[in-house]
Amino acid sequence: MTPDEMDKFAEDIINGASLSDEDLKKLLAIESEEELEKLYRTARKVRDHFFGNRVFLNCFIYFSTYCKNRCAFCYYNCENDIKRYRLTREDIKETCKVLKGAGFHMIDLTMGEDPYYYDKPERFVELVRTVKEELNLPIMISPGVMNNEILLKARENGADFLALYQETYDRERYAKLRVGQSFEGRVNARRFAKENGYCVEDGLLTGIGNDIESTVLSLRGMKANNPDMVRVMTFIPQEGTPLEGAQQSSNLSELKIIAVQRLFFPDRLIPASLDVEGIDGMVHRLNAGANIVTSILPPNSELDGVANYDRGLKERDRDIKSVISRLESLGMEPASQADFEKVLGH
Numbered sequence: 001m002t003p004d005e006m007d008k009f010a011e012d013i014i015n016g017a018s019l020s021d022e023d024l025k026k027l028l029a030i031e032s033e034e035e036l037e038k039l040y041r042t043a044r045k046v047r048d049h050f051f052g053n054r055v056f057l058n059c060f061i062y063f064s065t066y067c068k069n070r071c072a073f074c075y076y077n078c079e080n081d082i083k084r085y086r087l088t089r090e091d092i093k094e095t096c097k098v099l100k101g102a103g104f105h106m107i108d109l110t111m112g113e114d115p116y117y118y119d120k121p122e123r124f125v126e127l128v129r130t131v132k133e134e135l136n137l138p139i140m141i142s143p144g145v146m147n148n149e150i151l152l153k154a155r156e157n158g159a160d161f162l163a164l165y166q167e168t169y170d171r172e173r174y175a176k177l178r179v180g181q182s183f184e185g186r187v188n189a190r191r192f193a194k195e196n197g198y199c200v201e202d203g204l205l206t207g208i209g210n211d212i213e214s215t216v217l218s219l220r221g222m223k224a225n226n227p228d229m230v231r232v233m234t235f236i237p238q239e240g241t242p243l244e245g246a247q248q249s250s251n252l253s254e255l256k257i258i259a260v261q262r263l264f265f266p267d268r269l270i271p272a273s274l275d276v277e278g279i280d281g282m283v284h285r286l287n288a289g290a291n292i293v294t295s296i297l298p299p300n301s302e303l304d305g306v307a308n309y310d311r312g313l314k315e316r317d318r319d320i321k322s323v324i325s326r327l328e329s330l331g332m333e334p335a336s337q338a339d340f341e342k343v344l345g346h
């Protein structure tokens with residue numbers, strides 16, 4: 001496409017045009033650097049129309065790394081013999097103290113499907129309430145598939161966003177990735193949350209067993225449930241897991257899918273995660289059309305991420321100050337809290 005044609009394409013999307021499967025396939029098939037740059041530029045144009053140069057900042061608190069599940073791609077699957085932790089309520093209160101006034105728009109409380117909380121889910125609800133009382137900020141919960149009653153209670157006690165990643169809408173691939181877990185159960189939990197006042201985030205995993213056809217299927221699957229945030233993340237082989245020996249792919253597929261997501265979900269949140277490639281990786285993801293930085297850790301934190309490109313590194317470079325200073329060097333800035341409240345529909 002010529003620059004004029006690209007501008008027209010971006011304008012059409014801004015004015016409500018929707019991508020067909022053929023459009024999605026064509027965009028996902030782009031390989032040349034020159035064409036990819038054009039795709040990213042178009043995605044930025046669409047993003048800038050809806051969000052300007054303003055970026056949201058999400059704080060990640062992985063408060064329990066225990067899990068009863070066996071996801072083939074995940075370091076924390078219950079069969080992996082690793083060191084795990086579970087923060088106490090007091091630990092979390094202490095963490096909240098250093099987060100006060102730090103500039104986050106939302107706090108993401110993540111755990112594996114930890115039996116400690118699944119056996120007594122009121123413990124989880126209490127934790128949500130504690131963080132709300134301490135910080136009075138929007139809260140994202142990423143607790144796995146909790147039942148509807150607990151989702152309602154968590155909502156009443158301060159949860160605003162549910163993150164629950166399908167990873168793929170290709171059922172065969174799903175069965176290989178999320179081993180032994182219900183496909184429908186995940187879709188239904190997200191749907192129930194959305195119907196009951198939550199914003200929801202869905203997510204895809206790329207770089208392991210997905211091709212263009214299955215990516216289109218997954219983008220359509222996501223779209224059907226009207227998510228407020230759409231993530232894509234590159235698979236990183238994790239030590240001790242069934243996929244430990246799988247080939248790691250480059251970040252190109254993730255960047256391309258971010259740009260396509262921006263064109264397919266023009267006014268939604270799209271994460272630039274620090275978890276795969278740190279702050280340099282954040283820059284690539286923002287350049288591809290993302291608009292919320294995720295996996296920022298509390299200051300001086302030793303908590304885990306999910307994919308953890310920096311496992312074992314002393315310098316982690318995942319704090320909010322470093323993120324903001326890099327944003328400024330790109331001519332971007334943190335959005336206001338009022339902007340974020342608008343996204344939440346408050």
Ligand code: SF4
Nearest residue numbers: 067069071074077112
């Ligand atoms: S992805 Fe989540 S549910 Fe699956 S094993 Fe890892 S922590 Fe558990």
